[in-house]
Amino acid sequence: MSEIRFQQRRLTALLAAVLLALLTTLTACGDDTTGSTKDAPAATQAAPTTRTVTDMSGNKVEVPSRPMRVVTNYPAVTQIIFLLGAIERQVGVTQTNLTTLPLFKKIYPPLAQKTAVFGTDTTTVNTEVLLAQKPDLVLLTAGNDTLRKTITDLGIPAVDVASFPNSDKLSEGVTFIADVLGGDAPARAKKFTEFYDGTISRAAEGTKGLTDAERPKIYYTADNPLSTDGSKTIAEVWARQGGGVAVTEGGSVSGTAKPVTLEAVVAWNPDYIFCRDHTTCEEILKDDRFAEVAAVRNHHVITNPRGVFVWSARSAESALQPLWVAKTLHPDKFADVDIEKEVKEFYTTFYNYKLTDAEVDGILAPTEP
Incomplete structure (x- = not known):
């Protein structure tokens, strides 16, 4: 009889040990779950909506992380935006983009329907028309502080794109614009600069x-x-x-x-x-x-x-x-x-x-x- 009571006490102790181990495991798992939530990957967290860039005049400007409504007063930049695959995001152009460049409009017919925000002189801006486009970024030719102030006073971020006096500066400009636009534009810019470097090298080799x-x-x-x-x-x-x-x-x-x-x-x-x-x-x-x-x-x-x-x-x-x-x-x-x-x-x-x-x-x- 005492042997039976001994086995019962032993079984009870064993069950208690199992229950204690199970409870400890569940508690630990709960702690891990809480830790995972605190250390969630960056991809699951909200991306910043703006960032600060240094434009080609040295100005630090807070711009959208991925601007979706872009305007420029620089006719050549419209072509660069097209090359970088972001022309659908451009909502304002210069009058020159609409009155010349027939092949551009043939290849990309929607260009003819873009809104002329700037005149043919590139320095005259219609502020009412500009605001109506609800731009989140304006790309400007460098060196016109008055125009830049006019636009920033409207609450619209504006970055300067330097003129392109040589091939290095042109490549730098394409790379800068691509960085500001984001998405796959930087990869396209890299392909372009490699192509440009290649044509220069081939010309140099033949004329050395x-x-x-x-x-x-x-x-x-x-x-x-x-x-x-x-x-x-x-x-x-x-x-x-x-x-x-x-x-x-x-x-x-x-x-x-x-x-x-x-x-x-x-x-x-x-x-x-x-x-x-x-x-x-x-x-x-x-x-x-x-x-x-x-x-x-x-x-x-x-x-x-x-x-x-x-x-x-x-x-x-x-x-x-x-x-x-x-x-x-x-x-x-x-x-x-x-x-x-x-x-x-x-x-x-x-x-x-x-x-x-x-x-x-x-x-x-x-x-x-």
């Missing part, structure tokens, strides 16, 4: 060793036959990258769209004249005062290529300019370069658009404004 005497002299026209981009502009940069030399290099003409005299052009006696606009080339060829210039005598007055944006004037399509210049000036050194193929690949890669042969011809020999 050229002396200045072997470099054709280039006169580039901006607004009219007697307007040019001089020193501290990208025109002088791509002239050298392509194996030539700008007639303004080392001179007193500095900046974009600067007036020059006919006497100066005749004295420079350029071997090539590259016109930003086809109408300018036509004016030069009809003007007997240019007849003795070497470029005119040798039929080297050429309209610069223009696609979604003009290649020569500070846009992302400037990435094609060095190789085109090199092929134009030194065809024997670049016999293996197929410019038509290069253009088609650029448009397929960055615009997801397959150009026809006729469209390529229109880009390389443009006649429309």
Whole structure:
């Protein structure tokens, strides 16, 4: 009988030990669950709605983490936004984006329906129209503090995008814009800068060793036959990258769209004249005062290529300019370069658009404004 009571007490003790162990385990699991909630992965927590960036003028600006309603007064930046895959987020443009660039509107028809917030001078803003677009970010050309203040006083964040005086600054600008836009734009920007670096390297390889005497002299026209981009502009940069030399290099003409005299052009006696606009080339060829210039005598007055944006004037399509210049000036050194193929690949890669042969011809020999 005592043996039976002993076994009963032993069984009771064993059951109590099991219950105590089970209770301890459950309590520990409860503690782990509480800990997991406290240490939840960042992905499950709310992302910040704004962040601070340093723009290309050095201003620190609080911007949306992913701006969805963007406006710019910089016509070339609209093309960059398109290249970066964010054109659907752009709600305001300049008048120039609507009145020129026919190929851009053909490839992306909604461009024609965008709202003109800025005038053709890029500094005149209609504040009522701007506010009506409910923008969460404005991308501005650097250097206009008055315009910047006008916009920020409306409670709209604005960041400066520096002008593109050289290829490095252009690549930096595309990268900066991509960083501000977010999403997959930075990856697209990286692909672009790699492409641009590649065209510069290929042009450099084919023109290495050229002396200045072997470099054709280039006169580039901006607004009219007697307007040019001089020193501290990208025109002088791509002239050298392509194996030539700008007639303004080392001179007193500095900046974009600067007036020059006919006497100066005749004295420079350029071997090539590259016109930003086809109408300018036509004016030069009809003007007997240019007849003795070497470029005119040798039929080297050429309209610069223009696609979604003009290649020569500070846009992302400037990435094609060095190789085109090199092929134009030194065809024997670049016999293996197929410019038509290069253009088609650029448009397929960055615009997801397959150009026809006729469209390529229109880009390389443009006649429309």
